[in-house]
Amino acid sequence: MSQANFTLTRDAYGRLVFQAENGDRHEGVTPVRAFPIAAPDDGISILSAEGHEIGWADRLADLPAASRALIEEELASREFVPEIAQLLSVSSFACPSTWQVRTDRGDTALVLKGEEDIRRLSATRLLIADGNGIQYLVRDLGRLDRHSRKLLDRFL
Template sequence: MKLVPHGSELALIDADGVRHEKVRPLRLFPLTEPHHWVSILSETGQELACIEDPATLEADQRQLLDAALAKRHFVPVIRRILAIKRAPDGHDWLVDTDRGATTFRIETDESIHPLGRGRLVIFDKLGTRYLIPKITDLDRQSRRRLERYY
């Protein structure tokens, strides 16, 4: 298996030498195993390959894969919870993330999912995921705001 650039996308040359264009990588466990298990999917969504540990790839292959994954996976990390306010159809969260301050809305408390080891993922109304890598690393006020909903 070999990944090759295909314009702004990727192509895969499989073990039989067949070239598959417009492939896309997909992290199988983006929150619990972010550095392992990447599926390479065809344009129609068929799995063509599965990479258990991308770190074992040659450097050029890993760079291509990492660049393609970075385009697909947007998971801001919450550093502080500045405010949570009730809204007509849920709660508006004002947070500081690794990408700056933002506001998002969650519809129910079921939008907050524990991942184990003190980690949480929050899905907003639009489907964007926000990660809290370790609840205990949040400042006291952020933890207090979070306790009401989790």
Template sequence: MTTSHETSRQTPDFHLHINPFGRLTYSDATGIEHPDVMPVRAYPLSDPRHWVSLCDREGRELRCIEDLATLPPDVRAILENELAQREFVPRILRVIQVSSYLEPAEWEVETDCGPTRFVLKTEEDVRRLGPHSALILDSHGVRYLVPDTRDLTPYGRRAVDRYL
């Protein structure tokens, strides 16, 4: 006997695999392969299980997946692994020091992945996500999440709030 969850899972008319170079490859219903595909979540923070686009090298959408739960486990595992690698976003737990309030500024922080330093190129690389959260983009394109500025020390709050 199958459950309703199992019957909602369909065999997709596409295939995903990792090529010999370690890159995600998408094969459409006609069998045409598209190497170097990037999965992109439409709502990565608010609804990460739905609306994932597979985009080609130029950023054009090849396919949109409405719900990851409808995919077979092997396809879903490949896609979730690729998304996890692409969406590596350390959480800033503590701001230890900011070299200057003029950009570029070197930040020394403690994250959930350990201590690190990064360079903030411009104040536009700090974006508010909600009333008390922010996303910081460093000079190498690594994103850092400040989940709640109220959890930072007064020094850390002032450092982040200065850019918001």
């Protein structure tokens, strides 16, 4: 287990402040996931306000609780990737088509412009881009119900 050599706090304006072991201080830093879909808790980079990497954590779990909470809070405020739990219906098997889906954030409709907007990340994981640029994640095809898998099979 590696321990990060920095701490994070918030300033009076709500910006993240990075404090290195050697005393270097940077205000307005941004945490970034190296592998946001495949390994979201592994490889966290801390970027300066100018976009230069100034810190790294191999694993989010290795960070002290206070810094970890600040990073998770900051990432949650910027990341929006709803996870599809169920496909309720599709308007057509030809594209463009409107999909009614149930996600971890509620029921919604997405427009699939083309089959190329479905990207296979692994044998069981998909990333689906809708017509508005929102990315939807199917974490595990095997965990979808039979009806959802049957609908998806028509597009894969």
